[in-house]
Amino acid sequence: MVVGICIGETSLTEVTFISDEMPKVGEYVTMEYDGKKVLGMIENLIRGNDSLNVDINDFKAIQKISRIGGEDNYIKGKVKILGDVNDNLKLPRTPVLPGTEIQLADEEILDEIFNVKNPIKLGCLVNQSDVDVNVEANPILSRHLAILAMTGAGKSNTVSVLIDQLLNYNVPIFVFDMHGEYKDAEFPNGAVNVIRPKINPHYMNFYEIKKLVNIGGNSFIQERHFRKAFKRAKRDITDGVAQTNNFLQIMYDILEKDSLVEGSDKQIIDVMNKIDDAMDRYSKLFDKDIGNILSNIKKGHANVLDLSQVDESVASVLVSHILRNALQRSKDAAHSGNKKDLLDNSVFFILEEAHILAPNKRDSESKRWIQRVAREGRKFGLGLCLVSQSPKTVDHDALSQMNNMIILRLVEPEDQRHVQSASESLSQDLINQLPSLNVGEAIVLGLMSKVPTLVKIDMFKGRRHGDDMDIVSYFKDSLKREEEEIKRAEKETLDMGYDY
Structure with missing residues (x-):
């Protein structure tokens, strides 16, 4: 299906096109020229009308033109070049020829893009629900990940889906659970191992x-x-x-x-x-009768450190202590020369509320060790996932080490700028799409995916406690309970022979 035709000057990274039917942002397209078949993604679309330009200020004149000038509407868009389909998605050396037709990418190409060795199924394409989006597990574990979103955009659901998918591979996952969302969770692919926030x-x-x-x-x-x-x-x-x-x-x-x-x-x-x-x-942090926290980690489990009952200073101590010990243990294993020992000590750390544990404009012990694991962890089998609803307040150095990103809806411009400055592959056109994402929709990019992708994240099939409280229903039901209690008391009084 022809989406449009390339117009104007083209470059090695993007082309502009005109279309007579409205395509969708995020759709994958192909262009054939110079013996190549190049894949691209629609990143921007605008509608316009030459007759109804912004220089006309007369309302009645606009009304008249709109009645007779409807045929002058046009659709213009921009395609980001992703690479040559027949050459491992390497960027082409020559730009697209103006006048080249742009066609929707066929299903065979999309299946090849999302066919990976160790798949983590995040969901499906926003515009094509029949195309599953699988990303590669190894780059997530070894090159770190950031999950960023405004409150209510689907961040906790995304984390839960990710944990459940990683449990398929028997990966030891360690969650710093700031709000007790995961301590009672139920994952279809594995169990939860709750770890007490105590240090020997x-x-x-x-x-x-x-x-x-x-x-x-x-x-x-x-x-x-x-x-x-x-x-x-x-x-x-x-x-x-x-x-x-x-x-x-x-x-x-x-x-x-x-x-x-x-x-x-x-x-x-x-x-x-x-x-x-x-x-x-x-005073409640120490316990001389327990072992090293790291010895409590179980493979194939979501190991959850429940931090919901401790303050930020205690949480910072626990995070720095655990990351320091994990890094030292992995370094010792690496220096022993035994690769099996190194892999046995691998852990994937998920840090909820990363803006608290690794703040951007103040120092803390937890921030220091998060930065170190972000820089050095991949050499020693330690993975890191930073999760935050306030990206602008997450330490920039740590965030820039996250080679993979799942970005859900972000509205605040400062959040957007901070994320863009930390990611080389997040274009301005993709940034512009962030406010228009619906709940559960995300831009996925980085080493885990061959191409940037607009994804509708799957709904988590297990159980967790991260949803907003239904406060209105609670108090509404409490009113009913009070009325029922009054009626019951009145009935008991009448049954005892008293009358009002």
Whole structure:
């Protein structure tokens, strides 16, 4: 089917065309010229009328022209060149010849595009529901992914579909669940393994706990006292003589005894005060009776760290601790030279609320380790998925390391600019489509897909808790319950022989 004809000057990356029937944005087309068959995607469409131009300001004149000038309407569009169908989608070396017909891509070409070795089925084409969209699993796991959308656009459903598809491959998935959406979820292709937000201090290094207690880099005397207490506390836990699970309390008690010694340094009290302040914030974080969190990860499970009951500072500590240990463990396995050990330690981390854990304009420990895993993780089998409804506040360095993106509806221009600056393959025309996407529709691009794609994401077939609360129905039903309770009480009163 002929969509249109190329007009004007063409380039190696895009062509303009005129059509007499309206095609759809996101449709794939082909152009044959110079012995090549080139694939493209319609990225932009406009309708116009030469007679009804914007320079006419007389309403009655416009009315008259519109009655007789309907035949002057035209449809103009822009096609992004994706590559030569017969040469592994390599970009052509010569531009399209003006006057070349543009045709809809046939089903055989589309099937070839979405036929991948390790398919992750995300959904179907927005404009062709009979064409399934499969992306390649390996680039997602090794080259990272960002799932970005405004609130209510279908982000949580997309994450759930992705998790369920990855479970097909027995992949160990680790979800930092900020709102408890996935702890009670049911995935058709695998089970959920809920992990408690606790850290055994034995697996924390000195600098992690030092940051928790806010011992400054130039506070050398305080650091010396703190280091001494840290070593003794670890020894007490290892020897089994500690009287409490609270690691900070153990350190506090050690320093308190030191402070009672005649002539002791007054700065011990300053360290105790900082530990006391940290205990208010982190007292529930430590548990000396559990193992390393990473040892609780199960293959083929959605391993969910429930962070819904902890504040942002505790969440940041947990994220940095887990990512630091995972990266170190994988590096140790890589240096051992045993590839199997390296692969056995592979994990795909999904970070909900990435704008909180990796903020763009302030520093945090979690942000530091997210950046490091984003840069180094692919060499050591660690994958990362950043999920956010506020892309503009996600750290730009981390976001730019996401070589794959699933972008649902984004309306705010600053969000759009931030995402575009972090992605080389997101054109302005695709950016312009983001506000017009419906719920559950997304632009998919990156190494996981051979071509940019407009996808209607499948509805998740399992169960989760990420939907908005039906507040009106709750209070409406509560009113009915109150009325029924009053009637029941009145009936019981009458049955007892009382009358009003």
